[in-house]
Amino acid sequence: MIVKNVNEVIGTEHEIKTENWLSRRVLLQKDGMGFSFHETIIFPHTQTHIHYQHHLEAVWCIEGDGEIETIADGKKYALGPGVVYALNENDEHWLRGGEKPLRVICVFNPPLTGFEVHDDKGVYPADKSAA
Template identity: 85%
Template structure:
C-alpha cells in the first residue's frame, strides 16, 4: 500500500513550479500504478497552451476558477469546483486561470515520471512517459 500526503511532495523534485502553474506529483510511473496522480494549482490570469499528444488526462476542479478552450472548435468551458474534464482525444487546448487560483486533481495515462514540463508545442514528450 502507498500512503502519501501532498505536503510530502512540496519542496521536493516532485513539485514542478512554473510561472503559470505548480504541479505536485503524488503518484508517478515508478509507483507502478499504471497512472500518475497530481495536485496542480493554476495561477490567476495565466494562459497555458497544452496538447498532450502522448498522454490522456482527466482533471477534477476542486477550488478556484478558470476556463478551458479547445483549439479545434473554439469551445470554451468554465472551470470551478465540481467540474471534471477529460482530454480523451488528446485535445489541444488553452487552460486559463481566472480570478482565483484554480486547484485541480489530475490523472495521467501513461503515468508521468515526475519532471515533465510542456515543450514549445504544449506536449509532454513521449520519452518522458516511460
C-alpha cells in the same frame, strides 16, 4: 499499499513550478499504478497552451475558477469546483486561470515520471523507457 501525503512532495524535485502553474506529482510512474496522480494550481490570469500528444488526462476542479478552450473548435468551458474534464482525444487546448487560483486534481495515463514540463508546442514528452 501505497500511502502518501501531498505535503511530502512540497519543496521536493516533484513539485514543479512554472510561470503559470505549480504541480505536485504525488503518484508517479515508479509507483507502478499505470497512471500518475497530481495536485496542480493554475495561477490567476495565466494562459497555458497544452497538447498532450502522448498522454490522456482527467482533471477534477476542486476550488477557484478558470476556463478551458479547445483549439479545434473554439469551444470554451468554465472551470470551478466540481467540474471534471477529460482530454480523451489528446485535445489541444488553452487552460486559463481566472480571478482566483484554480486547484485541480489530475490523473495521467501513461503515468508521468514527475519531471515533465510542456515544450513549446504544449506537449509532455513520450516516455522512451516504456517503449
